[in-house]
Amino acid sequence: MCATINKVIDLAKTSGLPLTADHEGRLAFGEGLETVTPAVRRLAEMQEVLMAAGADGPDELYYMYRDVCRVQDKELIAKYGLRYDVTVIRPGQIGREFIKTAGHYHPLKPQTEFSYPEVYEVLAGKAHYLLQTEPDEDGIDAILIEAVAGDKVLIPPGYGHITINPGQEYLIMSNWVAADFSSIYGPIKELGGGAFFEVAADGEDEEFVVNPKYKPTPRLSLQPVKNYPEFGLVSGEPMYQAFLADPDKFTFLTHPEKHF
Numbered sequence: 105m106c107a108t109i110n111k112v113i114d115l116a117k118t119s120g121l122p123l124t125a126d127h128e129g130r131l132a133f134g135e136g137l138e139t140v141t142p143a144v145r146r147l148a149e150m151q152e153v154l155m156a157a158g159a160d161g162p163d164e165l166y167y168m169y170r171d172v173c174r175v176q177d178k179e180l181i182a183k184y185g186l187r188y189d190v191t192v193i194r195p196g197q198i199g200r201e202f203i204k205t206a207g208h209y210h211p212l213k214p215q216t217e218f219s220y221p222e223v224y225e226v227l228a229g230k231a232h233y234l235l236q237t238e239p240d241e242d243g244i245d246a247i248l249i250e251a252v253a254g255d256k257v258l259i260p261p262g263y264g265h266i267t268i269n270p271g272q273e274y275l276i277m278s279n280w281v282a283a284d285f286s287s288i289y290g291p292i293k294e295l296g297g298g299a300f301f302e303v304a305a306d307g308e309d310e311e312f313v314v315n316p317k318y319k320p321t322p323r324l325s326l327q328p329v330k331n332y333p334e335f336g337l338v339s340g341e342p343m344y345q346a347f348l349a350d351p352d353k354f355t356f357l358t359h360p361e362k363h364f
């Protein structure tokens with residue numbers, strides 16, 4: 105235990121950028137990178153989406169570093185209308201529930217029937233991505249994808265998403281997403297969280313508890329991670345560098361109507 109206390113996590117290999125994280129999950133920005141101050145998501149802001157409001161947990165849950173880039177790439181990223189973010193989710197629990205993001209949906213791209221997609225890449229730790237369609241009278245489609253360092257997870261149009269840290273380590277992940285929309289947090293808040301809560305269970309590694317506010321009761325479909333070479337997304341190949349190598353492959357994020 106003591107040996108890991110001051111461990112620095114080197115994210116260079118998985119991110120393709122000179123990034124490290126300290127033992128409290130704070131990022132340090134190396135040569136050529138703009139320094140970003142994170143937005144902090146606190147326990148008090150998450151009460152509506154927890155399995156057990158008021159349960160004990162750490163005050164600070166995750167850190168959102170938005171618009172991470174090398175200074176020299178800023179213009180190209182802006183030209184493509186994209187944003188590259190890094191999110192750090194601390195390990196631990198709120199009551200029995202593993203620490204997770206608040207969860208949101210993306211709006212439809214104007215004049216289309218497609219919501220904006222997004223892509224995640226795990227830089228360190230283990231992630232569970234809960235993807236779910238918007239609730240209607242038929243219920244929802246819920247998918248769980250486990251990903252580890254190097255893996256990419258695509259959030260397709262039509263799906264909202266929540267990221268859970270089920271591990272003992274900091275979960276550090278990056279995402280590429282269209283820069284010019286605001287996420288929609290209301291529906292998941294109104295339903296008291298996502299369709300499933302992941303909890304630490306005695307004698308088992310993990311367990312998913314269905315959220316009783318979702319009717320009819322949803323099923324959780326476990327799906328493996330995949331590569332999407334047509335979008336520049338291949339496990340083990342940093343997607344920041346993949347964008348630089350072939351930025352046109354990433355237009356699926358801003359033009360979903362042409363790719364899905």
Ligand SMILES: [Fe+2]
Nearest residue numbers: 208210222287
């Ligand atoms: Fe998102």
